[in-house]
Amino acid sequence: MSVTIKTPDEIEKMRLAGKLASEVLDYITPYVKPGITTGELDRLCHDFMVNEQKTVPAPLNYAPPGHIPFPRSICTSVNHVICHGIPGDRVLKHADIINLDITVIKDGFHGDTSRMFYVGQTSIQAKRLCEITYECMWIGIDQVQPGAYLGDIGHAIQQHAERNGYSIVREFCGHGIGKRFHEDPQVLHYGRPGTGLKLQEGMIFTIEPMINAGRRDIRQLADGWTIVTKDHSLSAQWEHTILVTDRGYEVLTQSEGTPSKPAFLSSTTHA
Numbered sequence: 001m002s003v004t005i006k007t008p009d010e011i012e013k014m015r016l017a018g019k020l021a022s023e024v025l026d027y028i029t030p031y032v033k034p035g036i037t038t039g040e041l042d043r044l045c046h047d048f049m050v051n052e053q054k055t056v057p058a059p060l061n062y063a064p065p066g067h068i069p070f071p072r073s074i075c076t077s078v079n080h081v082i083c084h085g086i087p088g089d090r091v092l093k094h095a096d097i098i099n100l101d102i103t104v105i106k107d108g109f110h111g112d113t114s115r116m117f118y119v120g121q122t123s124i125q126a127k128r129l130c131e132i133t134y135e136c137m138w139i140g141i142d143q144v145q146p147g148a149y150l151g152d153i154g155h156a157i158q159q160h161a162e163r164n165g166y167s168i169v170r171e172f173c174g175h176g177i178g179k180r181f182h183e184d185p186q187v188l189h190y191g192r193p194g195t196g197l198k199l200q201e202g203m204i205f206t207i208e209p210m211i212n213a214g215r216r217d218i219r220q221l222a223d224g225w226t227i228v229t230k231d232h233s234l235s236a237q238w239e240h241t242i243l244v245t246d247r248g249y250e251v252l253t254q255s256e257g258t259p260s261k262p263a264f265l266s267s268t269t270h271a
């Protein structure tokens, strides 16, 4: 598989898919409260996507090589779950943190984005992990421009996470995206500057760092999907779908409720 350069027409479709994915997160935000189950969050998102947006939830029955089909329409990853949590009977309680990861297909193109949510009042430590992870995603995004390297993104993310005492999950990464959910290239969240693929205008990929409060080691649960921290430490993740533009980047997964870029990066304009 090779890295595709999107045409102006494809980019327009990716803009729409990205906005719709982000709007699912806006829609579900008020429901993320103590007492709701992850299965209820899934059903609400599923119905919104299918009935209101007329989008297709990409996770539902998604079955990459070596995996059984994913049985739900969104991923719900609570506390020490790193990613790919399967919605079910788990009841959210005060102080939980949860990642909701949404991927929609509209007119044949994918938009992929995730955010962290605090359930009720959250501990200072959990908030700090979520905030630093958000900064990590944005520090990575801020590297994106034609002529930069994928290694620049990974390095910037890794530095910020490790400087704050956290570890980066290595087994999962960002990815090219378009007509397919997961395309080349792989976008690692660690690495060395000036290495790897050189970015070109028209590439579209996700940046989605998974960051653990403790050690980086992971374990897969017997359900075949859920990934947890081996040491049961908290884990956080944020994700955007990014277009490489002539001067920098454009965040495709944006909507009314998208949190703003961290203030300490706002002076740098690549977009």
Ligand code: MF3
Pocket (backbone or CB within 6 Å): 058, 059, 060, 062, 070, 074, 075, 084, 101, 102, 103, 112, 206, 208, 225, 239
């Ligand atoms: N949305 C995830 C990503 O960011 C992939 C989820 S695959 C699923 O790449 F099958 F678990 F939904």
Ligand code: CO
Pocket (backbone or CB within 6 Å): 112, 174, 175, 206, 208, 239
């Ligand atoms: Co993704």
Ligand code: CO
Pocket (backbone or CB within 6 Å): 101, 102, 103, 112, 113, 114, 208, 239
């Ligand atoms: Co995702």
